[in-house]
Amino acid sequence: MSRIGKKPVTLPSGVSANVSGQTIEVKGPKGTQSFTATDDVTLTVADDSVTVTPRGTSKRARQQWGMSRTIVANMVHGVTDTFKKELEIQGVGYRAQLQGQVLKLNLGLSHDVDFAIPEGITVTCPKPTEIIVEGHNAQQVGEVAANIRDWRRPEPYKGKGIRYKGEYIFQKEGKKK
Structure with missing residues (x-):
């Protein structure tokens, strides 16, 4: 189990996230960033957080789980700060x-x-x-x-x-x- 992947990414005030298929778009005061995840993970936005879950137990799905969560967290940080x-x-x-x-x-x-x-x-x-x-x-x-x-x-x-x-x-x- 990915320790990093398990944690949801909280969205601070002024930041919104929109998921369409495998693409997530994060909007904030400093701009907009988007990321297209692989088919090995599922992205969901609930309340004020984004969660990433794997779509299986394969090694690739577990690798993509933590990496995708980190990329989403970096995008949230990037639209609020540098x-x-x-x-x-x-x-x-x-x-x-x-x-x-x-x-x-x-x-x-x-x-x-x-x-x-x-x-x-x-x-x-x-x-x-x-x-x-x-x-x-x-x-x-x-x-x-x-x-x-x-x-x-x-x-x-x-x-x-x-x-x-x-x-x-x-x-x-x-x-x-």
């Missing part, structure tokens, strides 16, 4: 700056990296070594932050690169003479 990922840049000369809808990254490569910010995502740079990615879709925010981080992952010897705020990088010992 998701946020913070990145830190460490390294001599490494910096980021925002120019319109393009994030310019100077990461010690032979060229500057121009990262186009997708629609629905806001990126801010309060300092040249900090990047904040915000949006209403949890999956999209995480994907954009991961794509930015992929340009220069933290290396294990000096720790230089782009890391999530608070991420611990295990430092390796250098070569001995």
Whole structure:
């Protein structure tokens, strides 16, 4: 039994959910999001909560049960508030700056990296070594932050690169003479 899947998703005031077939649409003060669930789960809206139940005992149905419930919970959170990922840049000369809808990254490569910010995502740079990615879709925010981080992952010897705020990088010992 899925511990996550068993819990109903409560709808806060100002948020409404509508189910038609396998598609759920959540409306709130910050916008509208929709999700189409697989045929392995059933979505129902009762009172002020959304419940997800599996349509069998197969392994796939149990996998989709918890995942679908989490996606619905993220949608409810997304239409009321924003998701946020913070990145830190460490390294001599490494910096980021925002120019319109393009994030310019100077990461010690032979060229500057121009990262186009997708629609629905806001990126801010309060300092040249900090990047904040915000949006209403949890999956999209995480994907954009991961794509930015992929340009220069933290290396294990000096720790230089782009890391999530608070991420611990295990430092390796250098070569001995």
